[in-house]
Amino acid sequence: MISVRLGGVGVLVALWFFAGAEPALAQAGDAAAAKTVYERKCAGCHGEKGDGKGPAAELLAPKPRDFTAGLYKIRSTANKVPTDQDLLRIITDGMPGTSMPPWRVLGEKDRWNVVAYVKTFAADKFKEAPKKLELPKEVASSAESIKRGKEMFEAIECHKCHGTEGRGDGPSRAELKDEWGHPIAPANLTRRWTFRGGATRTEIATRLAAGVLGTPMPTFIDSVEKPEDIWHLTNFILSLGPESPHYATLVAITAVSDPIPDDPNADFWKKLTPNNIPLMGQVIVDPRNFNPSIDLVSVRAVYNDKEIAFHLTWDDPTQSTDDPGKKLYGDAISLQFPPQPSPGPERPYFLMGDASDAVYLLRWENGKGVTESTANGPTKIATIQGGEATGKAVYANGQYRLVMKRALASKDATRPTFTPAVFMPVAFQAWDGGAGETGARMSLTSWYYLRLEEPQSSRRFIIPPVVAILTLAVMLLVVRVANRRA
């Protein structure tokens, strides 16, 4: 009996030793020392008991992790147990696209202690040692590899959740739930900077191979045709979108001399550089929108001597029109301007103006088209009769593309006139009606500026050489006069 007990202790000690020694850089965190840090920094969302039911939890989507389940989404292991290094990385870098911020503000020692503390909520789950995931031999990206990745993407039907072009708009989207029963959205694969577990090649390949625990994302290491397909898929996913959104600070509007096409899919628009504008949830007035659906709009804009046109692109996983009975509303987007640009820094209140200063809204809504209106706050919107703006939108694979046009010059004081070379305030608002967004439940921006770039005339090719020749002539003259006097 004693020997059995001793044997058991021996195994435990060995396990403990092994688990402690396994991750290369891991430090043995002191769980007890982290209690204060945890209660101050983590409990607000994750709860004092680590059950993910902190006071802020109900406002968050995705929900904060329930540590008592010992189930971790992001891990570099083949079994369910993450390494200490995995946990430390999430604490240090946070989880993009969620409410989990990076906690570099804590010292490294504190972060290691928090790792140890978090593990105590599901101590039995950590009795098993983490098992290293062996990824297949890496395949570098190439046109061929991306092609194979696309084939595999289709064969294993990633589109069922992630959509044909990867925007998270697949047909199973609405049905997906995590293991706690909370709705969960598939990743938009064109937005690498929102990947929860990071966007490096190895991180993406690891998610594919080992899955995301507690979510519908399964493991694929044994479910691809050949192991190296994991890397072909990774290379394909990396080809779906840019590395970062490169947010714009100013919306530059290009001058053109030709007619502007109405078709949002026209090649004309593809040649223009997009200005990417980030949007935030509206959390100032009720009803607030803590988890906005639309967080980015790409703006391309041009003008000619008659009209100005805005080409807007944004992702929306569901196309919806107004159907309040089903809690569905028309998808919409609007551009906001001051009715008359003022020379100073004074601008109306960015949240659709207020009682004293109105704003002008150029809005498109699915099913209703383009309207022009005057707003004195988000609930006081009056449509301008005799609007002259037009618009055409297309929706495909989880993305809207819209062209809105209006005359450059305004006929009255409720609408702005667009003048070249003047900085003009502009703000954006967007609604994903399929996610129940309507009225004040929107995503928005603060004021930005747009500027109609002056037409580039051929004078720039003539004046500089003329100036150069004149200068040379004057110099020669000076030299000649000087020589004569001498």
Add this chain to the structure above:
Amino acid sequence: MRKVIGTLLAIALVTGVALVAHRPGPAGAQGGGTIEATVTYAGAPVVEKLKVNKDTEKCGTEASIEKVVIGANKGLANAVVSVPGAKGTPKAMKATVDQHGCKFVPHVTAMTPGELELKNSDDILHNIHTYSTANPSINKAQPKFKKVMTEKFEKPEIIKLTCDVHSWMLGWVAVMPNPFFGVTDASGNAKIENVPPGKYTVEAWHETLGKQTKEVEVKAGQATKVAIEMKK
């Protein structure tokens, strides 16, 4: 005379040993009795319907989630009837669940600890997502080209099977500690054979109606009828 008796004894012994050695099935099966269980439920059937928005050529346009299926004479289908107290070694057997028509077929599978064969005869992506505590839970993609997967369930427990691609798909795998179990058919009947004689508690489990038990006495070579009524 003694020689004769001795020889006879020896023959009897050898035969006996041979019989024991060749005895089929679990220990104690020889001379066992049969339990004929009927599980009933007086309530209404529960079937949830869902409009299908994908793979309609395989799944149909309307999916039904059959939570309570009732047949003739209030017989309750898909209940697991078992005799937890009976002694017997689980024999190795391979259970199979097919994903067919975007349903787990059968809806409830009972097996002794060991391997479960998971088939995908739909030619579309499914993912096997299990909810279990004693056995490691799994979430593995089973694309159309992966026709069969084998998973091990070593510990007795009732495991929920789901597919996230088709959220209505629901199945159960009951891993049982001994070989004395059955799953009720469409009219609520299940037969458990070769149960060693003795007094037992028979248990019926249903995914939404929970557990009910009943005491029975099994006699060698006889069939014992037991009626279990499930209550909400």
